[in-house]
Amino acid sequence: MTDRARYRPLPGSPRLWRRTTDEPPSFWTEALCDPPSVYGERIAFALSTVLRRWDPSRSKLGAAISKGWDRLLPTAGERWLYLGAATGTTLSHVADLVGPSGAAYGVEKSVRPFAKLLRLAERYPNIGPLLADVRRWTEYAEWVPPVDGLYVDVAQPDQVAIARENARVFLKPNALLLLALKTASMGRELSARQHLERAVRELEGGIEVEEALPLDPFHRRHFLVGGRATPALFEAAVSRPIARRAARRS
Amino acid sequence: MPAAVLLRTGGRVYLVGTDARTAVPIALDPNGPGPDRPNPAAAQRIVELVSGGDVALAEPGLSRYLEGLGLRPRPAELAELRRARAAVPRGPFSADREALLGAARRRLAETLASPEETLLALAREEERFERVRNRETGAAESWIAADEGTLREHERDWAALRSEIGRHHDHLLERLERAAESVAPNLSAVVGPRVAARLLAAAGGIAPLGRMSASRLQLLGSRRRTGGLRGPKYGVLVRAVRAARVPPIREGAYARSLAALAVLAARADATTRRRIDGPLVARRDRRIRQLCERERR
Numbered sequence: 001m002t003d004r005a006r007y008r009p010l011p012g013s014p015r016l017w018r019r020t021t022d023e024p025p026s027f028w029t030e031a032l033c034d035p036p037s038v039y040g041e042r043i044a045f046a047l048s049t050v051l052r053r054w055d056p057s058r059s060k061l062g063a064a065i066s067k068g069w070d071r072l073l074p075t076a077g078e079r080w081l082y083l084g085a086a087t088g089t090t091l092s093h094v095a096d097l098v099g100p101s102g103a104a105y106g107v108e109k110s111v112r113p114f115a116k117l118l119r120l121a122e123r124y125p126n127i128g129p130l131l132a133d134v135r136r137w138t139e140y141a142e143w144v145p146p147v148d149g150l151y152v153d154v155a156q157p158d159q160v161a162i163a164r165e166n167a168r169v170f171l172k173p174n175a176l177l178l179l180a181l182k183t184a185s186m187g188r189e190l191s192a193r194q195h196l197e198r199a200v201r202e203l204e205g206g207i208e209v210e211e212a213l214p215l216d217p218f219h220r221r222h223f224l225v226g227g228r229a230t231p232a233l234f235e236a237a238v239s240r241p242i243a244r245r246a247a248r249r250s
Numbered sequence: 251m252p253a254a255v256l257l258r259t260g261g262r263v264y265l266v267g268t269d270a271r272t273a274v275p276i277a278l279d280p281n282g283p284g285p286d287r288p289n290p291a292a293a294q295r296i297v298e299l300v301s302g303g304d305v306a307l308a309e310p311g312l313s314r315y316l317e318g319l320g321l322r323p324r325p326a327e328l329a330e331l332r333r334a335r336a337a338v339p340r341g342p343f344s345a346d347r348e349a350l351l352g353a354a355r356r357r358l359a360e361t362l363a364s365p366e367e368t369l370l371a372l373a374r375e376e377e378r379f380e381r382v383r384n385r386e387t388g389a390a391e392s393w394i395a396a397d398e399g400t401l402r403e404h405e406r407d408w409a410a411l412r413s414e415i416g417r418h419h420d421h422l423l424e425r426l427e428r429a430a431e432s433v434a435p436n437l438s439a440v441v442g443p444r445v446a447a448r449l450l451a452a453a454g455g456i457a458p459l460g461r462m463s464a465s466r467l468q469l470l471g472s473r474r475r476t477g478g479l480r481g482p483k484y485g486v487l488v489r490a491v492r493a494a495r496v497p498p499i500r501e502g503a504y505a506r507s508l509a510a511l512a513v514l515a516a517r518a519d520a521t522t523r524r525r526i527d528g529p530l531v532a533r534r535d536r537r538i539r540q541l542c543e544r545e546r547r
Contacts, residue, residue, distance in 0.1 A: 079343075103343035111361050118354055126343055128350045131357045138309035142258040143350050145340045146332075168328060169335075234332060 003046045012073040015097050016065070017051060019044075027054045027065050029096035033123045038092040052096065056218045059090040060153055060180040063218035072176055072211060072226035074098050079147045081170050082106045083134045083162065084154035087116040088127065094151060095127050102126060105144050109133050134162050137169050146172045153180035157187065160202045164233075167207065171229045177207050179225040180215075192221040199225065206233035254300045255326050255334035256315060257308030260346045261353065263315060266334040267299050273338045274299060276315065293319055306330050366455055369429040373451035376426050376444075379419040386412050434459075436515035439527035440534060441490040441508065448486040449512070460520025467516070468509035487512070500541040507537045 007017040007028065015030045028044060028051035036043050042053040056066040065073075074080050076099040085091045085106030095104040105128040106121075108114045114131045121127040132139035134154055147170050152163040163179045171177065183195035190198065192214075200209050209227035255266045256276075263276045277292045297319055306326035307313060316323050326334065340346075361367055390412065395401035423444065430443035434456055438446040452471035453459035459467070472482035491505045511530050518526045 101342075111358065111367060114358060115362075118351070118358060121351060121354070125347070128343065128347070129354045130350075131354060131361065138311075141308065141335075143260060143346065143353070146336055169331065234328060 007047055007051070010065075010070050010073070012071045013075045013097050015076055015099055016073065017047070024066070027056075027062065028052060029054055029093050030099070032096055032100065032125060033092075038120060039087070039089045052093070054093050055089075059093065060215055060219055060222060060224060061090050061151070061178065062093065063215045063222075064213050064224040066218070067213060067215070069211070069213055069224060069226075072178065074102075074104075074149055074151075074176075077101045078149060079103045079145060080105070080149040080151060081144055081147045081166070082151045082153075083166060084108065084152065085117055085129070086110075086113045088120040088129075090151075090153070091117070091127060092120060092124065095124055098126065100125060103128060105130060105140075105147070107132055107134050107140055134166065137166055141169065144170055146170060147175065148172060149176040149178065151178045151180070153182075155182040155185045157185055159185065160199045164203060164206055167229055168233055171233070173229060173231065173234070175229050177203075177225075177227050177229065179203075181223040181225055182219075183221045183223070192223075196223050196225070199223075203227060206230060252333075253304030253306040253324075253326070253330060255306045255308060255330050256296075256312050256323070257326075257331075257334050257338065258312060259335075259338045259340075261349050263312065264334075264338050265296055265299055266337045268301075268303055270333040270337050272299070273334075296321070308334065365429065365433050366450075369426070369433050369447060370451050370455065372422065372426045372429055373447040376419070376422045377448065377451070379415065379422055383412075383415055383419050386415060434516065434519040435525060436518045436527045436530065437512060440515045440530050441487065441512050442493065445486060445490045449516070452486060456516065456520045459516045462513060462516070464506070464509040464513040467513050468505055494538050496538055496541045500544070504537065504541055508534065 001021070006021050007019055010016045010018060017028045017030075019026045019028060030047075031043070031050040031052045036050045036052055038052070039055075039058065041055050044051040044053070054062040054065065056063040074094050074097040076097070078098050079102055080094055080098055082091050082094055082104055085108045088106060091104055091106045095102075098104055103126045106117060107130045108117055109132065111131070114129065117129045121129040128143060130140040130143060134152075150163070150167050150171055152159065152166070154162055156162060159181065160179070163177060167177050179199070181196060181199055183190075183192040186195050186199075196212060200212065203209055203225070206229070207227040208230050209225055211224075211226045213224050215222040215224060252268050252270065254268050257264055257266065264273045265276055266273045274295060276296065296316070300321060305316060305321050305323045307323045308326050308331055310325065313323055362371075390408070393405065395405055426447050427438075427443040430447040430450070431438045434446050434450060437449065437459075440446075441449070449467065449470055450456060450459060453462060462470070467485075468487055469482055469485040471486035472484055474482055487505060487509060491501050491508060494504060494508075496504045511534055515527060515530055518524055
């Protein structure tokens with residue numbers, strides 16, 4: 001069986017491949033660094049390049065892709081801002097997807113994960129690590145150009161507000177927002193579904209939500225929400241750093 | 251009339267003109283009136299470009315570049331900010347990469363060297379070495395060997411290693427106590443520096459500890475109990491409780507009181523940094539006496 005038959009590209013992102021011979025099919029990205037393995041994932045030599053397996057149980061975006069998410073993805077040549085990069089597990093795959101002509105900026109606040117992220121960035125040609133608080137965009141705005149996509153995975157009670165505020169400052173018009181929603185961080189008063197509905201309502205008028213996918217069974221009570229920035233997002237006058245815990249209600 | 255916007259990009263400062271197209275880099279002069287101030291020529295350029303209009307700042311920290319120029323900067327509105335950000339010239343990522351990594355390394359080093367992060371790292375190390383020391387001491391107590399022979403040799407080497415570990419652990423404790431007393435003086439006075447350090451390590455810093463309720467602080471650092479449905483019982487605070495030598499039946503009551511006092515101390519350490527430990531310690535000691543007396547009656 002030839003590589004071309006085993007690995008099928010995804011229409012949404014040319015550097016993302018689906019291996020059809022696995023059951024269920026597994027997903028692979030074209031590695032950008034050497035040695036290729038970042039977090040102990042499997043490696044394959046195929047398509048005259050090196051592929052890294054995207055582990056759905058370690059990455060929310062990976063889980064969504066395993067569950068059939070095939071549009072609204074980072075693609076080659078784009079610049080992405082990634083909030084809540086931690087040690088860079090998912091960020092490394094995003095960096096693979098945007099490829100050598102793109103860039104992936106990762107913001108992380110905790111020191112210890114950031115030390116690992118920095119080591120990763122030293123071997124990756126297109127990862128920009130930023131040690132800062134995502135509630136204060138002025139701390140990292142100087143390094144981040146206007147971006148084609150924003151990925152938010154911060155597990156905070158006010159994660160939707162954080163996503164929206166950063167989208168207002170950093171996104172290009174009509175650019176993508178991917179929000180990995182951890183509903184357990186948003187309080188126990190509402191069910192996961194209700195939290196999702198509320199999050200979509202909060203994004204309304206600024207982000208046009210096109211897809212929302214539950215990430216069971218890989219990440220329980222999590223959703224991936226994808227949408228595009230509308231002109232209305234950039235209209236309101238002043239944008240300020242977000243006050244801590246501003247969004248926690250009832 | 252739209253404003254000119256001053257913003258920082260990739261370590262350089264730019265002034266984007268009112269037409270939102272011209273982005274002029276502002277040269278920094280190390281020999282100027284102060285570090286990070288524009289040199290006179292650049293200052294002149296700023297005044298020209300602004301030409302009597304408004305100046306808006308992309309971030310508040312930039313106001314120092316405009317001091318002494320007679321300009322009144324204000325925070326940029328979102329639309330101004332976005333226009334200015336789009337106007338600044340950007341090379342490929344590789345052009346900025348080294349500067350970005352350098353800034354990240356500096357930022358990380360600064361954060362790691364801060365007294366608070368030092369304390370957290372020391373507290374984790376101390377905890378680890380305490381486990382090592384206890385494990386080795388326990389093993390030594392049940393060790394038996396004949397008076398002569400290979401095992402005796404091993405025992406001598408091992409004893410040397412144990413005393414080395416003990417010495418290192420003592421040094422760690424000394425450093426840790428000093429660090430805890432400087433980061434959280436009030437809390438250290440109320441529960442003792444070692445327990446204070448462990449509380450800080452479990453909370454992840456003085457700020458999260460200052461935001462905590464007393465009931466959470468009381469159980470901070472507790473492990474989930476195996477089996478059964480009951481919740482955790484002892485946190486790191488239990489050492490301070492045991493050290494007070496109240497009757498065992500009163501320990502629970504004392505733990506609640508101590509947690510309430512500790513959380514006040516932590517809040518003072520996290521916010522005002524005023525010393526309030528005198529009255530807190532007095533109240534703590536009064537409570538200990540009270541609990542001991544009740545037992546006698």
